[in-house]
Amino acid sequence: MGLDRLTFQPYSADGAHSAVRAKLQAQPGVDFWPHETFAQLRTKGDIEDCFAEHYQDAHLPTLTADFRANPVGHLVTMRCAPWHARVGDSTVGLIGDAAHAIVPFYGRGANCGFEDCVELDRCLDETGDDFPAALARFERRRTDTDVIARLALDNFVEMRDKVGSKTFLAGKRLEHALERALPGRYVSRYELVSFSTTPYSQVERRVARQRGLAAAAGVGAAALAALLVRRLRSG
Numbered sequence: 001m002g003l004d005r006l007t008f009q010p011y012s013a014d015g016a017h018s019a020v021r022a023k024l025q026a027q028p029g030v031d032f033w034p035h036e037t038f039a040q041l042r043t044k045g046d047i048e049d050c051f052a053e054h055y056q057d058a059h060l061p062t063l064t065a066d067f068r069a070n071p072v073g074h075l076v077t078m079r080c081a082p083w084h085a086r087v088g089d090s091t092v093g094l095i096g097d098a099a100h101a102i103v104p105f106y107g108r109g110a111n112c113g114f115e116d117c118v119e120l121d122r123c124l125d126e127t128g129d130d131f132p133a134a135l136a137r138f139e140r141r142r143t144d145t146d147v148i149a150r151l152a153l154d155n156f157v158e159m160r161d162k163v164g165s166k167t168f169l170a171g172k173r174l175e176h177a178l179e180r181a182l183p184g185r186y187v188s189r190y191e192l193v194s195f196s197t198t199p200y201s202q203v204e205r206r207v208a209r210q211r212g213l214a215a216a217a218g219v220g221a222a223a224l225a226a227l228l229v230r231r232l233r234s235g
C-alpha cells in the first residue's frame with residue numbers, strides 16, 4: 001500500500017477511536033476510513049487481517065480486545081439552532097462541540113470551543129451578566145463557526161486530493177514567498193485561521209482581498225517587464 005506513516009488518534013474521552021492512514025509516498029494524501037469499513041469487521045480474523053493489511057508496521061498487542069471495547073468514532077459536522085432555550089425557570093445554552101462540532105481536518109475544534117468561552121464572556125460583559133440575554137447574543141458566533149465548519153471540510157479535500165499536485169504545491173510556495181516578502185501584510189489562510197484571533201468570517205474576506213492584490217501586482221509586474229523588453233528591443 002506504500003504506507004510510510006501511520007497515526008492512531010488517542011482514545012477520546014468517550015473511548016471512541018479513529019485512525020488516520022497517510023499514504024505519503026506511493027499516493028500522497030490522507031484517507032479516513034469510512035465508518036462502514038470498521039463496522040464490517042466482526043470476527044477476530046477480520047480485525048487482524050484488516051490491520052495486518054493496512055497497518056503492517058503498527059505494534060498492537062491487544063488489538064482485538066481494544067477494538068471491541070471501544071466504539072468507532074464518527075467525524076461529523078454538527079449544525080443546530082438555536083443554541084439556547086428556556087427550560088422551566090432556567091435558560092440553558094450550548095457551546096463547543098455540542099453547538100457546532102466540526103470535522104477535525106483543520107484541527108480547530110477545541111480552539112473553537114475556547115473561542116466560544118471568550119465570546120460568551122464578552123456577551124456577558126455587554127449584557128451586564130444577564131445570562132439569558134448573553135446566550136441570545138452569543139448566537140452571533142454562528143457566522144464564524146459556519147465558516148470554520150466549511151473550511152474544515154474543504155481542508156479534507158485539500159489533504160486528500162491536492163497535496164500531490166505540482167500546481168498546488170507551486171501555489172503554496174508562492175504564498176510562502178509572499179508571506180516572507182510582505183510580513184504581516186500578506187498572511188495565508190492557514191496562518192490566519194490557526195495563529196491569529198481574526199474571526200473566521202473575516203478570514204475569507206481578507207484572503208480574497210490579498211489574493212486579488214497579489215494577482216493585480218503580478219499582472220502589473222508582467223506588463224512592466226513586457227514594456228521594458230519591448231523598449232530595449234526597439235531602442
Ligand SMILES: Cc1cc2nc3c(=O)[nH]c(=O)nc-3n(C[C@H](O)[C@H](O)[C@H](O)COP(=O)(O)OP(=O)(O)OC[C@H]3O[C@@H](n4cnc5c(N)ncnc54)[C@H](O)[C@@H]3O)c2cc1C
Pocket residue numbers: 009012013014018073075095096097098104106107108109110111112113
Ligand atoms: C479525531 C479527532 C481529532 C481532533 N483533532 C483536533 C485538533 O488537532 N485540534 C483541535 O483543536 N481539535 C481537535 N479535535 C476536536 C476536539 O477534540 C473537540 O472540538 C473538543 O474536544 C470539543 O470540546 P468540547 O468540550 O466542546 O466537547 P467534548 O470534548 O466532547 O466534551 C464534552 C464532555 O461532555 C461529556 N458528556 C456528554 N454527555 C454528557 C452528559 N449527559 N452528562 C455529563 N457529561 C456528558 C462527555 O463525556 C465529554 O467529556 C479533534 C477531534 C477528533 C474526533
